[in-house]
Amino acid sequence: MTIEEELSTRERIIKAGAQIIVEEGLRKFTAKNIGYRVGITDAAIYKHFPSLDNIVIEIINKYISRCSGSVDRSLAMNLPVEETLRQVIKEHISVLEETNGAVPVLCFEFSRSGNVRFFDILHSFVENYREKLAQILKKGQEEGIVRADIDPKEIAMLFVGLIQAKVFAYIMEKREGPIIKDPDQLISELFYGIMKR
Amino acid sequence: MTIEEELSTRERIIKAGAQIIVEEGLRKFTAKNIGYRVGITDAAIYKHFPSLDNIVIEIINKYISRCSGSVDRSLAMNLPVEETLRQVIKEHISVLEETNGAVPVLCFEFSRSGNVRFFDILHSFVENYREKLAQILKKGQEEGIVRADIDPKEIAMLFVGLIQAKVFAYIMEKREGPIIKDPDQLISELFYGIMKR
DNA sequence: ATTTTAAGTTAATAGTTGCTAACTGTAAAG
């Protein structure tokens, strides 16, 4: 028995839907395509979800909560600023790898889909995530280990964007395996531009 | 007479198509929606293009050549390395503003569209652009003004990604006006992490 | 002055979309 068979059909629909959006884009996100990946007909999907929009909501919530959880987990460890920052990025990267880069792609797709409901969920997630990162950076500035001449909120957004850029490169290079080959290298590059020295 | 009326229908179709992809995503890229923006019926589009795919090809080529042109123009100026780098980034940003961030969005959309033809054009563009940037960085390393411990190709891709990150932030924040508020600020941030000191 | 061409229209094609209704089999509940 494979892992795939252990998941409920409902969960397999969510997973397949997310995979389609990430790998093929929103245009291919159709009941038929989801059904094909799950191994059921399109009509059977409606036994588990009232509409395709509801699947999207579940996808967004699932992947976003994983991402939010990662930053909260890092903050809860109560480490010194530099270590917290390092931990947050490491956690973020591991969620990114587990989900095959789903979150940035979802953000990008639904920020332009015209669906206000989807946009609002994603927008408040990004804002929240960004704010938490900015707080850590601010604390670092107060402690004098982070450059004073940078805007924490701006750098936080830059970080979010940078991760997205890595996903973009991953897709563009048609790579297999990890999205970020050397997380420690990335962190050191990032720190080089942020930290005082 | 407005500028819009001076453009040929063919050009207005290309422009409208690009706008739809950038603002609303590939899913809304339909003959009817393009026609609506241009002010003609969907059928009339086929008097100018044999298929929607051909419009996509024209869109990609148009926006990409503008982007490629910008780096070539900067290189032709034969400035010292640091100035060339600065000029390339400035040119890139101004193309980005003129086109409302079309190129990164197009790259992202069509890298996952499943259409090999579109992917190949974009892939070779990104590779080419990246290679040219890497060459400048390499020259900078040889002259001893750019950090020796960075990989030029990696940093070149990071730059492409950074621009994409800015477009992402622009969309996510539903901002109006310029995508990059202060290009000089961005350049100095970028140089802080790249240049020797 | 007539013909031809360009660029638009409406109407129709076949295929796809989200979604519903009616049906079927199977497994748990009573």
Added chain:
DNA sequence: CTTTACAGTTAGCAACTATTAACTTAAAAT
């Protein structure tokens, strides 16, 4: 042993998709 709920099926709906054909009209070419 029967009933019921679940999770699937097929068939069908209206609305949409890309594209084509037949027609109109106005301007350009002859």
